[in-house]
């Protein structure tokens with residue numbers, strides 16, 4: 001059996017099912033290009049039948065992004081499969097990914113279908129997909145809670161119709177690693193004809209075992225692992241791509257497996273996903289968290305200084321975390337900035353580089369050292385942002401121990417500048433209240449978080465807000481060395497997103513909030 005494990009990235013599909021993580025077409029395109037640089041084998045680019053917006057985004061990615069196989073998801077419903085094909089047929093290497101649930105609980109309550117009816121849907125759905133596309137993946141949703149005998153019957157049917165990949169999801173993150181390993185072993189024993197197809201695993205993290213279960217599946221013979229960057233995804237998320245990849249690489253002597261991933265792009269891709277979705281990575285997250293390679297306690301530092309291998313099982317450089325990126329500052333020019341940005345994996349157009357350069361100089365006046373993370377924050381603010389209506393022009397805050405916090409805000413609304421004054425229980429409250437008055441909106445603030453982009457007291461603050469209005473949930477992000485300015489930017493960014501989605505066709509709305 002081959003020692004190569006294919007990586008199937010579903011950040012653009014299952015990842016987008018994370019509450020508030022909806023991405024627009026441009027954001028999806030940018031991320032798809034980055035995933036191609038990361039050299040994932042397959043990118044699941046979306047669910048074309050879900051909405052006109054998703055259809056267009058999938059089609060654009062398929063027209064533009066070269067290299068990996070590009071997959072679109074579809075129920076076994078014929079119209080879903082045909083719509084999927086209409087969007088993905090433009091890809092260099094298209095794949096139709098069709099699925100149906102096989103557990104009794106899903107059959108009884110959700111599909112309201114008998115086992116015979118499900119088998120018929122599999123036969124027709126896979127058959128139709130194979131008539132359209134050479135590369136067809138079939139998934140048994142909730143496989144880990146399905147009757148093994150029925151599951152094998154479904155797999156045989158899908159294979160007989162010509163499916164080339166069979167995916168075994170632990171949809172609700174219920175399995176234990178040994179159980180999941182046994183499940184794959186059982187499938188291989190009971191359905192020997194699966195040899196000619198690829199076995200894939202797709203694990204969720206409800207019990208924190210998505211990566212462990214994925215590796216257990218691989219140990220039993222699966223040769224495709226599905227996951228999302230930063231482990232985002234439905235509910236508690238999917239298996240984290242960076243963790244699976246680095247486990248396979250770091251424990252090569254034990255697993256004897258490899259992937260084709262360009263590991264040095266893992267960290268930049270993780271940052272891009274954070275920038276685009278607004279979902280921050282917790283500091284202690286494996287591989288890409290701020291503390292993943294940090295050492296503080298004396299005994300550890302002593303050990304690392306004497307020999308890094310005492311406490312480091314991989315190096316930050318391996319995953320693309322630069323430990324010596326402190327070159328840019330206020331005296332740097334366009335050439336240096338262009339080179340750095342290229343090294344970070346961004347291929348910016350000249351006009352975007354000009355905009356970035358302008359913002360870079362403003363930041364360099366406030367902050368002595370400009371790190372890659374600062375540049376990424378600037379790129380997110382200046383280049384990656386959605387088409388937006390409102391922009392922060394001016395902010396003045398009065399706050400302290402004996403004053404009622406007040407804010408004066410000027411916002412650019414198209415050609416107009418609008419000004420307002422307001423107060424609040426604290427300075428952030430004052431800023432948000434004033435902005436709400438200015439734009440005449442009153443969304444519910446579900447979450448407000450603040451983190452620093454880099455270390456140091458002059459670090460930029462990275463603020464994320466989660467806003468909800470009319471059943472639409474969005475995330476807004478903003479960065480600035482002044483955390484109140486970052487808060488204002490994040491709030492306005494969120495309002496711009498609400499405005500954007502409110503003007504999209506009904507079916508395209510990101511109602512995947514709570």
Ligand SMILES: CC(=O)SCCNC(=O)CCNC(=O)[C@H](O)C(C)(C)COP(=O)(O)OP(=O)(O)OC[C@H]1O[C@@H](n2cnc3c(N)ncnc32)[C@H](O)[C@@H]1OP(=O)(O)O
Pocket residue numbers: 014017047049050051074075076077099100101110111112121141171234
């Ligand atoms: C485990 C996963 O992550 S699966 C992917 C989840 N992702 C999404 O659902 C996002 C995209 N989904 C959507 O936009 C919508 O659900 C649509 C457009 C696909 C369907 O919308 P609607 O037609 O309004 O159906 P609705 O969402 O209310 O219900 C789903 C229907 O599909 C059926 N269904 C669910 N899965 C499948 C399947 N794999 N094959 C066939 N039918 C299915 C359900 O039984 C239900 O049928 P019913 O309406 O006859 O009861």
Ligand SMILES: CC(C)C(=O)C(=O)O
Pocket residue numbers: 014099139140141142167169170171172202204
């Ligand atoms: C569609 C399938 C692969 C899925 O997302 C799941 O079962 O979690």
